[in-house]
Amino acid sequence: MSNELQYLSTLVAKGKMHRRAFLGRASALGVSSVFANSLLVGAAHAEGPVKGGTIKLGAPGGESTNSLDPATYSSFIPFQNGKMFGDTLVEVGTDGNIVNRLAEEVGASDDAKVWTFKIRKDVTFHDGKTMTPADVIATMERHSDENAKSGALGLMKGISSMKVDGDNFVLELKDANADLPYLMSDYHLIIQPNGGKDAPDAGVGTGPYLTKVNEPGVRHGYEKNPNYWDSSRGHADQVELIVLNDDTARSSALQSGQVHMIERVPPKIAELVKRIPGVELKNAPGRGHYVFIMHRDTAPFDNEDLRLALKYGINRQEMVDKILFGYGSIGNDMPINAAYPLFSNDIEQRTYDPDKAAFHFKKSGIDGSVLLRTADGSFPGAVDASQLYQESLKQAGISLEVKREPNDGYWSDVWNKQPFCTSYWGGRPTQDQMYSTAYLSTADWNDTRFKSPEFDAMLLSARGELDQVKRKQIYRDMGVMMNQTGGLICPMFNDWLEAISDKIGGWESNGNQAMMDGFAPIKCWLKA
Amino acid sequence: MQTSLLTLVAQRLALGFLLLLAVSLLIFVGTNILPGDVAEAILGQSATPESLANLRRDLGLNDPAYIRYFNWLGGIATGDLGNALTNGSNISEAVGKRLFNTLFLAGTAAVISVPLAILLGLIAVRYRNRWPDKMISGLTLTSISLPEFFIGYLLIYFGAVKFGWFPSVATVYDSMGFWERLNIVALPALTLTLVVLAHMMRMTRAAILNVMQSAYVETAELKGLSAFNVIRKHAFPNAIAPIVNVVMLNLAYLIVGVVVVEVIFVYPGMGQYLVDHVAKRDVPVVQACGLIFAAFFIGLNLVADIVAIATNPRIRHPK
Numbered sequence: 001m002s003n004e005l006q007y008l009s010t011l012v013a014k015g016k017m018h019r020r021a022f023l024g025r026a027s028a029l030g031v032s033s034v035f036a037n038s039l040l041v042g043a044a045h046a047e048g049p050v051k052g053g054t055i056k057l058g059a060p061g062g063e064s065t066n067s068l069d070p071a072t073y074s075s076f077i078p079f080q081n082g083k084m085f086g087d088t089l090v091e092v093g094t095d096g097n098i099v100n101r102l103a104e105e106v107g108a109s110d111d112a113k114v115w116t117f118k119i120r121k122d123v124t125f126h127d128g129k130t131m132t133p134a135d136v137i138a139t140m141e142r143h144s145d146e147n148a149k150s151g152a153l154g155l156m157k158g159i160s161s162m163k164v165d166g167d168n169f170v171l172e173l174k175d176a177n178a179d180l181p182y183l184m185s186d187y188h189l190i191i192q193p194n195g196g197k198d199a200p201d202a203g204v205g206t207g208p209y210l211t212k213v214n215e216p217g218v219r220h221g222y223e224k225n226p227n228y229w230d231s232s233r234g235h236a237d238q239v240e241l242i243v244l245n246d247d248t249a250r251s252s253a254l255q256s257g258q259v260h261m262i263e264r265v266p267p268k269i270a271e272l273v274k275r276i277p278g279v280e281l282k283n284a285p286g287r288g289h290y291v292f293i294m295h296r297d298t299a300p301f302d303n304e305d306l307r308l309a310l311k312y313g314i315n316r317q318e319m320v321d322k323i324l325f326g327y328g329s330i331g332n333d334m335p336i337n338a339a340y341p342l343f344s345n346d347i348e349q350r351t352y353d354p355d356k357a358a359f360h361f362k363k364s365g366i367d368g369s370v371l372l373r374t375a376d377g378s379f380p381g382a383v384d385a386s387q388l389y390q391e392s393l394k395q396a397g398i399s400l401e402v403k404r405e406p407n408d409g410y411w412s413d414v415w416n417k418q419p420f421c422t423s424y425w426g427g428r429p430t431q432d433q434m435y436s437t438a439y440l441s442t443a444d445w446n447d448t449r450f451k452s453p454e455f456d457a458m459l460l461s462a463r464g465e466l467d468q469v470k471r472k473q474i475y476r477d478m479g480v481m482m483n484q485t486g487g488l489i490c491p492m493f494n495d496w497l498e499a500i501s502d503k504i505g506g507w508e509s510n511g512n513q514a515m516m517d518g519f520a521p522i523k524c525w526l527k528a
Numbered sequence: 529m530q531t532s533l534l535t536l537v538a539q540r541l542a543l544g545f546l547l548l549l550a551v552s553l554l555i556f557v558g559t560n561i562l563p564g565d566v567a568e569a570i571l572g573q574s575a576t577p578e579s580l581a582n583l584r585r586d587l588g589l590n591d592p593a594y595i596r597y598f599n600w601l602g603g604i605a606t607g608d609l610g611n612a613l614t615n616g617s618n619i620s621e622a623v624g625k626r627l628f629n630t631l632f633l634a635g636t637a638a639v640i641s642v643p644l645a646i647l648l649g650l651i652a653v654r655y656r657n658r659w660p661d662k663m664i665s666g667l668t669l670t671s672i673s674l675p676e677f678f679i680g681y682l683l684i685y686f687g688a689v690k691f692g693w694f695p696s697v698a699t700v701y702d703s704m705g706f707w708e709r710l711n712i713v714a715l716p717a718l719t720l721t722l723v724v725l726a727h728m729m730r731m732t733r734a735a736i737l738n739v740m741q742s743a744y745v746e747t748a749e750l751k752g753l754s755a756f757n758v759i760r761k762h763a764f765p766n767a768i769a770p771i772v773n774v775v776m777l778n779l780a781y782l783i784v785g786v787v788v789v790e791v792i793f794v795y796p797g798m799g800q801y802l803v804d805h806v807a808k809r810d811v812p813v814v815q816a817c818g819l820i821f822a823a824f825f826i827g828l829n830l831v832a833d834i835v836a837i838a839t840n841p842r843i844r845h846p847k
Contacts, residue, residue, distance in 0.1 A: 058697070063804040064622070064796075065614035072615075146579070201615070216615060217804055218796040219699055242699055242794070248681060249794050252696040256688045259697075408807070 049506055053526035054238040057515070058253050059263035062243030064217030069200040070190040071143060071150035076263060076514055077220070079187050080241055083518035084222045085126070086190030086205030089117050089136065089169075090181050092429045092517070094510045096341045098181045102131065102191055102206065103169075112176040112464055117169045117184070123229045125193045126204045126211070133164040138195025140171070143188060148200075152188035154437070154444070176464025178471070182429045187518070208234030208522050217243055235506070235525035251499070254279060260504050260526070263515050265497045266380065267325040273499050280502055283327050283495040286511040287339045287427025287434070290323070290379040292372065292389070292489040295419040297449040301487060305364035311350060311489055313357035313393040319491040322388060323381040327497050331490035334482040335425060335434050336475070339493070339511050342431060342468065344476035347483065357396035369399035372420050377407030379424035385491075386422060416447045423447065429512065431475050432463050439482065448487030455481055503527050533844060536837050544830045551822040552604075556597050559811045559818075587613075600815070609816040614808050619816050622801070627820065629700055630797040633713050634782035637720035642775055645725050649732025649771075650764070654755055656737065665733075668726035680719045680792040687715050698793040716793040720786060724778040731774040735767035742766075769836035776832035783828075784821040 061076030070082050089103040100106060103117035123131040142148050144156040162171045173180065190205050203211030208228045213221030220241040224234055242259060244250040250262045251269065255276050265273050265281065274281045294301035294310070301307060316330040329337065332349050374386045383404060390400045405414050405421075415423050428434040437443060440459060441451040455478060462474040482488065496514050500507060506524040510516040516523065567583040584590055588599070603610055609619035648668070652661040671679065688696035694714040704712070739745060740763055748762045749755075787799030798817060805813040837843050 063808070064626075064801050065612065065804050065808045065810060067615035213701075215701075215796070216617075217800065219701070242697065244697065244794050246791050246794065248684070249697060249792060252684050252689050253794075256692060256696050258695055 049235045049525040050528045051235050051237075051525070053236050054240060055236040055261070055504070055521045055524065055526060056240045056242060056259040057261045057263070057521050058242045058244040058250050058259035059515070060243075060245045060247075060250065061263075062217055062241075062245065066216040067201045068203040068211065068214060069196065070188050070192070071148050071152070071196075071200065073188055074151055077241060077243055079513070080515065080518050080521075081203070081211075081220055082187050082190050082205075083207070083522065084209040084220070084239060084241075085203050085207040085211050086192070087123075087207050088187070088189050089119075089184045089191070091185045092182065092512050094508060094512075096339070096429075096512075098185065102136070103184075106181050108178075108180070108466075110466075112178045112180070112466055113173050115171050115173070115180050116165075117171075118167055119169055120229065121167065123206050124227055125206055126225065127193060129193055131191060131193075131206050133167060133169045135193055135195060136169045136191055137162050137164050138197055139189065139191050140169075140195070142192075142195040142197055142200070150188055152186050155183045155186055155189075155433075158183075175460060177432070178463060178466050179430045179432045182433065185429060187513070209239055213240075219243060233519075233522050235523075236521065239521045241521075254499055254501065257501070260501045261515070261520055261524075262499050265499050267323075267327050267494075267497060268381075270325055270327060270497060278502050279499050280507075282498045282500060282507060282509070284498075284509045284511040284516075285329060285337075285339055286494065286496050286513075287337065287429075288425065288496075289331055289335060289337070289427065289490050289493045290319075290382070290385070290424050291335075291422070292491070293421060293423055293448045294487040294489070295449040296487040297451065298419040300364070300366050300370070301419055303364045303366060304485065305360045306366055306370075307485075307487060309357045309359075309361035309364060309396070309398060310370070310393070312353045312360065313396045313398055314389055314489055314491050315352040315392040316350075316491040317352070318388060318392070319385055323385045324492055324494055327495040329493050329495075331492050332479075332483055333486065333488055333490050334479045335427075335438065335488065335490060336431050336479055337493045339427070340431050340434070342472045342475050344472060344479065347476065347479050350483065352392060354392070354396035357393070357398065361396065361398050369401045370420065371401045371403060372422070373403045373405050373414050373418050374422040375405045375407050375410045375414070377410050378415070378422040379494075382422040416445065426513075431478075432459065435459050435478065436463075439486070450482075450486055450488075452481070452485075500524075533838065536844065537834055540830055540833050540837075544826045547826055548819075548823055551826075552601060552819055553597070555815050555818040555822070556593075556600065559815055560593060562809075562811075604816075604819065610812045612805070612810055612813050614805070614810045619813055623798070623813075623816060623820065625702070626796060626798045626801045629795065630783055630786075630799070632700075632709065633716055633720070633786070633795060633797060634779065636710065636713055636717040637724070637782050638779055640717060641721040641724050641778075642728065644721070645728035645775075646732050646771065648725070649729045649736065650756075650759055652729065652733045653736045653740070653759055653763075661733075664729065668729050671722040672726035676719060676723045677788050677792055679722050680716070680789055683715045683719055684792070687718075696793070698795040700796065713795070716786075716789050716795055719789055719793075720782055723789075724781065728771075728774055728778055732767070732771050735770040736763045739763040739766045765839070768839045772835040772839075773832045776828040780825045780828045783824050 059076050059080065066078050068081055070086065073079050073082055087102050089101060090098050090106060091101050093099040098106065102120055102123060104120050105118035107116045108114070119133045119136055125131055140156065140162055143150040143152045144159065146153070158173050158175060158177060160172050160174045192205055203214060208225055209222035210225050212223050213219060222239040224237050228234055244253055244262070247266050251265070251273060253259045254262045270281055273279060294307060296302060311333055320326065320328050320330055331337065332347060336343055338345060372386055374382045376383050386402045390402055393400045414421050425438065428437060436459065438445050438447060439450045439455065440446065441453070441456050458474050458478050462471050465471045465474065496511060498515060503526055504524050505527045507520070508516060510519065567580050567587060567589060588596065607620060609623065611617065612619055612622065648664050652664045655661045684696045687694050695712055696715065698712050698716050700709055700712055736759060745758060745762055748758045786797065787803055790797045790800045802814065802817040
């Protein structure tokens with residue numbers, strides 16, 4: 001049986017048999033679809049990458065205001081640009097572990113305060129210069145400079161000193177941080193010649209593709225870097241990123257064969273996209289989540305019973321089914337899910353319980369309605385989700401008033417200003433980063449005003465703890481604390497939802513960021 | 529007579545220029561009374577008092593408003609629109625490309641729609657109140673009644689996805705040849721044609737019908753001219769002014785009002801460029817685009833005026 005399946009799977013890989021036909025045959029042979037799918041992936045890789053051709057990727061998140069300067073990246077197209085022409089010291093692998101890139105070795109002192117990155121020697125920039133540790137330190141200096149306004153500035157603040165030591169780049173931290181390599185994998189921290197101090201937006205790096213066309217908000221064109229140091233990446237001769245902000249334009253471009261991959265398929269059309277011949281829908285569970293956030297220090301949300309009432313009054317499964325159309329998973333009122341390293345899956349899942357919600361609401365002594373602010377731009381389907389929430393709370397006798405705000409100005413006037421609103425988080429590679437960004441007392445983006453010295457102390461001790469078992473336990477305790485006392489109502493984690501043409505080979509599931517963490521056009525190939 | 533026509537044209541030009549100056553003032557004041565200043569808009573969340581002060585100084589925001597206005601105006605007069613705040617690119621250069629794209633699309637749509645609308649209008653008059661007239665009116669009014677994004681989606685569905693005649697994504701590049709460009713803008717140009725057709729067609733029809741009531745048309749008919757010749761030789765020349773007026777209005781629309789179509793077809797024109805920068809509060813770009821749009825609007829209306837003057841002796845020789 002397995003021989004036959006193996007044979008069939010190679011047929012699919014060669015494009016001689018349709019994937020669904022294969023899955024049908026497999027289930028007829030009594031094989032689970034999970035196993036059958038894994039066979040397919042194996043076969044696709046065994047077939048080997050095909051070199052050549054032009055991969056075209058259509059994606060939203062590009063504007064004519066974009067720059068190639070890595071310090072400025074904050075949406076998908078710029079992020080993807082960085083992946084094309086640049087490399088970071090390390091990156092996060094598909095399994096969530098650190099993979100060495102421009103650093104060939106990473107070492108830490110016992111107290112996790114001094115970190116040493118041994119820099120590769122055989123790497124040249126696109127302008128022909130050799131990449132050296134001096135370029136690395138210059139890059140880090142630029143992103144640490146307040147004037148550069150880098151998106152990675154917050155990450156760099158914990159560094160007390162940096163130096164070059166032979167082939168090594170050494171940095172010293174103010175406080176111990178066992179997750180430092182994850183910080184260095186940040187997509188802003190692309191190593192540039194002289195740190196990009198001379199020409200930050202030149203689009204010159206060490207990456208697998210050379211910048212050829214840069215028309216912000218329209219398209220970006222890349223050509224294979226013939227001198228790339230890693231031959232396992234960069235299969236297509238050319239890659240074209242086309243900015244397609246309109247949902248319909250994006251799916252029709254894929255359907256009519258003008259692009260091979262599209263980023264962000266709206267969940268509501270996912271079933272329709274699945275039915276298009278020659279197109280495959282891909283979803284990867286990620287760390288991004290949609291949230292309802294309460295300011296813990298503002299009345300009435302400073303009342304723990306009210307917060308519990310609101311937490312028990314949300315129907316998480318319904319949200320996943322109706323807002324994400326099943327492409328996601330339920331949340332547990334903490335910003336962490338199984339996609340994070342060191343996640344404990346034994347924390348009790350809170351479920352919809354109108355009785356408990358009513359009990360806590362009564363106990364809180366608050367009467368009248370609770371005001372929630374929302375806007376469609378706060379996350380896709382936020383207004384619908386708020387109305388579902390309104391209904392589920394009604395059954396607990398709690399009246400929720402939903403106020404719709406304009407998208408324009410939502411992030412400056414409502415989010416992080418108003419005491420109860422909808423929002424989203426893209427997730428971070430580690431628990432430490434997620435908590436430090438939004439739940440440390442002093443965090444700029446502490447959008448639930450979660451200020452707990454005890455929690456802060458736990459976060460810091462976990463950060464410096466190199467013993468993974470102990471760390472996992474601390475993170476578990478923090479998760480429980482967040483779940484019980486936090487201002488965060490987190491009903492769902494959304495999947496990355498993308499679609500590709502069946503001409504694309506080498507796709508793998510990677511939930512770190514969209515489009516296989518931006519590696520889709522670099523690691524995939526066009527089938528012959 | 530020759531000189532008086534020139535004087536009239538010169539007068540109109542001068543008026544148009546004054547109007548443009550007034551618009552520039554309006555744009556400048558308008559963008560300056562927006563809440564928050566440019567420096568705050570650039571720095572956003574990460575603004576600290578000292579970085580704000582630094583940026584304000586660098587951008588020259590500490591000068592009084594009238595000095596900034598004249599600096600800006602001086603720059604425009606010398607062809608320098610300044611730099612975009614968001615990515616530091618030269619606005620004149622970026623706008624130049626976008627403007628060319630916009631004009632190309634508008635031009636293509638105009639070349640199809642204007643002759644077509646006038647021809648359809650003439651046919652409608654010739655067969656007034658009979659089935660060709662009713663069919664033409666019915667179809668064009670239907671197409672103007674549908675929202676333009678809906679027409680766009682219909683054309684994408686049938687023209688690109690179902691039958692694959694034209695590409696659905698109209699991303700044009702500098703390196704493209706003329707025919708390739710034409711192929712790529714086919715669907716958006718067709719959408720725009722359907723949107724503007726009815727207005728021009730109905731105006732042509734109405735203007736000519738109006739003239740058809742006059743005594744000289746009756747005379748022409750009594751002379752024994754064919755119906756089409758009556759329209760062509762006697763009615764149409766007298767109806768030109770209102771037709772040119774509505775044609776120019778629609779041309780202006782094709783240039784300044786097509787952002788929705790640009791978004792649907794992912795066409796890199798001025799509208800998309802403007803909207804991107806409005807969202808980021810990139811004021812210099814918004815000002816530049818606003819002024820360019822105003823210039824086109826005023827310019828095209830000027831042309832309509834001049835044509836009206838040139839074709840109508842009564843305006844040229846006021847009593």
